[in-house]
Amino acid sequence: MTNTTKPTIFSGVQPTGNLHLGNYLGAISQWVNMQDQYKSIFCVVDYHAITVKQDPEDLRKRIIEIVKHYLASGINPKKSVIFQQSAITAHTELAWILNTVARISDLKKMTQFKDKAGKDQENVSVGLFDYPVLMAADILLYNTDAVPVGEDQKQHVELCRDLAKRFNHQFGETFKIPEVIMRKEGARIMGLDDPTKKMSKSASSPANYIALNDTPEVAAKKIMRATTDSGSEIKYDKENKPAIANLLTIYSLLDNITIKELEKQYTGKGYGDFKKDLAEVVKKFLVKYQEKYNSYSDEEIKTILKQGAKRIKPIAEEVLNKVKTKIGININ
DSSP: OOGGGSOEEEEEEOSOSOOBHHHIIIIIHHHHHHTTTSEEEEEEOHHHHTTSOOOHHHHHHHHHHHHHHHHHHTOOTTTEEEEEGGGOTHHHHHHHHHHTTOOHHHHHTOHHHHHHHTTOGGGSOHHHHHHHHHHHHHHHTTTOSEEEOOGGGHHHHHHHHHHHHHHHHHHOSOSOOOEEEOOTTTSSOBOSSOTTSBOOTTOSSGGGOOBTTSOHHHHHHHHHTSOOOSSOOOOOBTTTBHHHHHHHHHHHHHHTOOHHHHHHHTTTOOHHHHHHHHHHHHHHHHHHHHHHHTTOOHHHHHHHHHHHHHHHHHHHHHHHHHHHHHHTOOOO
């Protein structure tokens, strides 16, 4: 099968905070396995990042770091396109056009906006409110067939589908309607300190997450200190034993072993033995991961981003021109 006949996937990560194990297991690791089946487009979504206040120098640094994380995870720039969102102006142009078919009521339903804005919804930026429309533009610009996402972004992809259908109904067939691809296990890795909330780089305590740049020793300590449930049985029960269910998921995905096998392996053993072994699995993973991460120079990353933008720009411009023609603003 040639690259042109493969279906297209698109996904991206914001260059904010520390990428953590939840990002890797819930999203990036599944992208790696898709590279041979799909024409894969992976973006550093820097325009999304600035919907909340950022330090400019820090942001520049994190854009480079995100790409290093992509590469350390196994994303191959020869198989996939890796680029910087702001390098392609069509993203913001299409977002503005999609704003004309989006409704305030659509955006008010977005749970992530409610979570980020909290009780201060009147004082957050318009950009944060409008974030899902820009995300829809990101996806629709590349004739995307499917979007691999974590559970927290699923609602945004559903909105993207709705906007594409609405635009097509109003102006005629223009956009493909993308499907959502979710990983069943690991789509939502929960916090180590509170298994009722997802692992998050914006968590108030670093005990919540294992950052991909944590030293293996620090990560091991976080596992050993992770919250556990009452009782001592190593059993996957999301309802009654959410903490152990979460740790079993992490172990299973990192060590490529089924949860059933793990339950059998730890029959008659307690949380201490289980966490000690999981800590070693995490350490082993991070040593290998960080070795690869540190092997790339900043200049190599800048070259990869420039080459990615050059490869992807013609597709974005073709789709945008088609949209402009449909809505009546292309007069040539």
